[in-house]
Amino acid sequence: MADAKTEPLLTPVVDDDGAPFWEYAARGELRIQACAKDACGELRWPPRPCCPHCQSFDTEWRRMTGKARIWSYAVPHPPLLPAYAALAPYNTALVELTDAPRIRLAGNVVAKAGAPPNSVPPDRLRIGARVQVVFADQAGFVVPQWVLERP
Structure with missing residues (x-):
């Protein structure tokens, strides 16, 4: 681990x-x-x-298609957890699935699968921005992450 x-x-x-x-x-x-x-x-x-x-x-x-839009997001300053201090500022996003608009999932918007949560500059994030799911292995768990459709 x-x-x-x-x-x-x-x-x-x-x-x-x-x-x-x-x-x-x-x-x-x-x-x-x-x-x-x-x-x-x-x-x-x-x-x-x-x-x-x-x-x-x-x-x-x-x-699901994996297509979504950013419904909400936050960029913690300072980080919410001490272990994340080196990554600050980073984003946490709530995305709304395109093919299931009442379903919202939490995660990070990243530059590519497996990238850290600070790999997308905060000024690139917008409510309503279209994202696509990607998956990354994190210490034995494959987790969904989100990439901007227009990087």
Whole structure:
């Protein structure tokens, strides 16, 4: 495992409901949990056992295009966690999926897959900017990151 002083890292907490998300991410796929009941089909995030719309326990994971737009972002000054001090300023973004507008995922906007969260200058970020998902291995977890469609 990487030394937190040289590679700041927040690792995801994987539970039974969310485990498929991380399994698909490891394959380079962005999938979102959906109700598998024919009359419903609602997407839901975060993953949970029961559909909040129809109360069905039938679940499937739908593949998304990975296209999104920046819904919100922050550039912490100073960093939120001491281990990230060397990377400040860096961004944290909330993106809204194009094919699932009610679904918003957190992550970093980076220059390329695996780049650090400070690889995109803060003045390049705008609410509404189009982004595309990329995946990066961080100490054994493949996590989604976001790259600007117009670098």
